[in-house]
Amino acid sequence: MAEDRLLAVWAALACLLVVTGALAPTLASARPANQIPVESVRADENPQRPTGEAWDAVPAVEVPMTSAPSGLPNADETSIEGIRVQSAESDGRFYLRLSWADETADLNASAPREFADAVAVQVPANTSVRPPIAMGSTRNPVNVWYWRGDAGTEELLAGGAGTTTPFERPAVNASATHDDGRWTVVLSRPTAADAANRTTLAVERDVDVSFAAWNGSEMERSGRKSVSEWYHFRLGPGPQGPPYESILWTIAGLAIVGVSLVTIQAVRNTGGGAE
Amino acid sequence: MSSQDTTTAAGEGESVDLADGVDHQVAMVMDLNKCIGCQTCTVACKSLWTEGGGRDYMYWNNVETKPGEGYPRGWEESGGGWQSSDHSERSPGEIPDKEDYGESWEFNHEEIMYEGGDQPLRPQSDPEWGPNWDEDQGAGEYPNSYYFYLPRICNHCTHPSCVEACPRKAIYKREEDGIVLIDQERCRGYRYCVEGCPYKKVYYNAAQKTSEKCVFCYPRLEGEGPEGETFAPACAEECPPQLRLVGFLDDEQGPIYKLVEEYEVALPLHPEYRTQPNVYYIPPFAPPQHSEDGETIDVDRIPRTYLEELFGERVHDALDTIERERDKVDRGGDSELLDMLTDTNPARKYRLEVFDDA
Ligand code: SF4
Ligand code: SF4
Numbered sequence: 335m336a337e338d339r340l341l342a343v344w345a346a347l348a349c350l351l352v353v354t355g356a357l358a359p360t361l362a363s364a365r366p367a368n369q370i371p372v373e374s375v376r377a378d379e380n381p382q383r384p385t386g387e388a389w390d391a392v393p394a395v396e397v398p399m400t401s402a403p404s405g406l407p408n409a410d411e412t413s414i415e416g417i418r419v420q421s422a423e424s425d426g427r428f429y430l431r432l433s434w435a436d437e438t439a440d441l442n443a444s445a446p447r448e449f450a451d452a453v454a455v456q457v458p459a460n461t462s463v464r465p466p467i468a469m470g471s472t473r474n475p476v477n478v479w480y481w482r483g484d485a486g487t488e489e490l491l492a493g494g495a496g497t498t499t500p501f502e503r504p505a506v507n508a509s510a511t512h513d514d515g516r517w518t519v520v521l522s523r524p525t526a527a528d529a530a531n532r533t534t535l536a537v538e539r540d541v542d543v544s545f546a547a548w549n550g551s552e553m554e555r556s557g558r559k560s561v562s563e564w565y566h567f568r569l570g571p572g573p574q575g576p577p578y579e580s581i582l583w584t585i586a587g588l589a590i591v592g593v594s595l596v597t598i599q600a601v602r603n604t605g606g607g608a609e
Numbered sequence: 610m611s612s613q614d615t616t617t618a619a620g621e622g623e624s625v626d627l628a629d630g631v632d633h634q635v636a637m638v639m640d641l642n643k644c645i646g647c648q649t650c651t652v653a654c655k656s657l658w659t660e661g662g663g664r665d666y667m668y669w670n671n672v673e674t675k676p677g678e679g680y681p682r683g684w685e686e687s688g689g690g691w692q693s694s695d696h697s698e699r700s701p702g703e704i705p706d707k708e709d710y711g712e713s714w715e716f717n718h719e720e721i722m723y724e725g726g727d728q729p730l731r732p733q734s735d736p737e738w739g740p741n742w743d744e745d746q747g748a749g750e751y752p753n754s755y756y757f758y759l760p761r762i763c764n765h766c767t768h769p770s771c772v773e774a775c776p777r778k779a780i781y782k783r784e785e786d787g788i789v790l791i792d793q794e795r796c797r798g799y800r801y802c803v804e805g806c807p808y809k810k811v812y813y814n815a816a817q818k819t820s821e822k823c824v825f826c827y828p829r830l831e832g833e834g835p836e837g838e839t840f841a842p843a844c845a846e847e848c849p850p851q852l853r854l855v856g857f858l859d860d861e862q863g864p865i866y867k868l869v870e871e872y873e874v875a876l877p878l879h880p881e882y883r884t885q886p887n888v889y890y891i892p893p894f895a896p897p898q899h900s901e902d903g904e905t906i907d908v909d910r911i912p913r914t915y916l917e918e919l920f921g922e923r924v925h926d927a928l929d930t931i932e933r934e935r936d937k938v939d940r941g942g943d944s945e946l947l948d949m950l951t952d953t954n955p956a957r958k959y960r961l962e963v964f965d966d967a
Contacts, residue, residue, distance in 0.1 A: 407701050443798065445706075446705060446706070446803065446812075448815075484818075495776065496776045496777040556776050557776050
């Protein structure tokens with residue numbers, strides 16, 4: 335009998351472990367794939383600063399990066415493997431906080447072989463159609479928010495690789511820090527657009543976005559860059575879409591619990607028979 | 610894919626390979642036998658185009674001692690150009706180090722000129738290399754040491770690998786005359802052209818954050834000066850021994866066409882880079898070698914193998930042709946070739962308006 339009880343306790347513990355193990359990840363990634371949530375934050379919590387308190391409460395998405403396809407020399411040799419992305423909105427301004435590992439802060443392009451670190455974000459000029467990922471096309475251009483260690487911020491319009499042209503009156507601000515082997519850059523812009531071809535983020539639908547980054551000390555520049563696939567800012571209405579991952583994890587968790595219970599029952603029965 | 614396929618210019622008799630989409634091609638012939646290394650061309654170019662504004666270290670025109678490291682140091686080993694003669698694939702190249710160009714040094718002019726110091730004039734930094742650091746060193750052993758000067762500008766190539774290297778199509782070959790220019794509005798300073806040019810004749814301007822290069826003095830060619838007159842590039846016009854001919858490769862009446870295409874005595878530098886330069890050189894002659902006791906012996910002072918390294922196999926025929934023509938003149942004969950090489954008439958040396966009403 336004592337043995338039986340012990341077995342039951344162990345079984346219950348095991349069940350608990352299995353269930354928490356199965357459900358815990360659903361808490362962290364209860365979000366459709368490639369979605370970047372846009373949180374409302376308070377302007378007095380300094381979302382414009384990489385270290386602003388506003389960012390403490392904003393969930394981060396880890397975006398993997400790979401070398402962009404390109405005919406340029408050594409295009410497949412890039413060094414940045416991922417960017418941590420957060421986004422927020424406050425008082426009609428849209429903020430994006432990007433953070434990635436890079437041991438050296440390359441802030442200069444003052445010698446022939448020197449290149450500066452840089453990061454860029456692209457969003458479709460027209461958010462209802464997803465443009466080609468390589469900087470859009472003539473008919474479906476993208477807005478590029480570009481920050482470079484030596485030159486500050488640029489807001490560009492592009493219709494395909496090699497076609498970037500600056501907006502006449504740029505509306506993007508940036509603030510950057512390099513600390514402990516990581517860059518953290520906050521880009522911001524008024525949520526609404528006031529110029530032709532400028533992406534408006536004051537919309538009731540999800541907005542495509544993708545990322546690029548360059549490590550200057552590895553001579554990364556132009557098409558030699560790390561890029562992400564398309565993500566989207568969650569700006570659309572209603573519930574957060576079908577959380578596939580959560581659903582799958584829940585089903586898996588329940589299945590494991592079920593199997594465990596059946597097994598325990600079977601063990602008990604066998605034990606009972608021997609008595 | 611090369612964007613510069615050759616077409617053949619229609620004309621009588623022999624014809625010239627021009628880049629696709631180019632009406633005429635500017636060209637220059639430099640006679641290396643006349644260069645005294647005075648750097649007047651370098652200074653003319655510098656004071657016109659590359660003073661200040663991030664350009665101090667640049668020499669769009671430089672004159673280097675050969676054999677020697679050149680400017681930038683070791684440029685001949687820096688890669689670039691094309692892998693094969695169909696111009697389908699470029700060779701990888703390297704951007705030279707700042708130290709290989711050498712920096713523009715500050716000198717102690719102030720102390721010496723105004724404060725009465727008696728120290729020698731010298732740079733205020735402690736440089737270990739710079740343009741012409743190995744000037745007049747050359748090679749060979751006494752009494753048979755040798756060197757010559759090699760003036761270099763952008764070659765305004767027929768197959769410019771700098772153009773092909775640019776991901777933004779910011780460099781282009783001008784339709785009217787094949788001059789290779791960088792659109793400063795489109796350039797974003799990525800420097801693929803700098804590494805892609807095998808002659809290292811594109812320079813990065815860190816102040817402007819764009820790349821810059823020789824413009825063949827196109828405003829002078831176009832008569833943009835105060836009098837509206839047409840001038841050859843400053844490096845040519847200012848040269849004391851007037852060793853440069855300027856005109857169009859496809860001007861079949863001009864000396865350049867004749868020297869390059871007919872006599873084949875004017876050769877491009879490093880043809881194996883396959884960019885097909887439009888600056889051509891008359892290869893240098895030197896006195897023959899001397900024996901230990903001062904006798905002249907029948908051995909080339911400048912080894913033919915070295916000249917072949919610079920100008921390719923055709924250098925042998927070129928030198929032989931010139932020698933033959935010289936002998937002819939020595940025997941009292943006439944030589945159109947030597948007449949062209951010794952002509953002092955600027956109207957014939959600089960033929961810049963031949964296609965003006967075409
Ligand atoms: S010399 Fe170099 S820079 Fe000039 S056209 Fe040729 S490849 Fe381009
Ligand atoms: S000015 Fe003429 S002689 Fe003097 S270095 Fe230049 S090319 Fe040679």
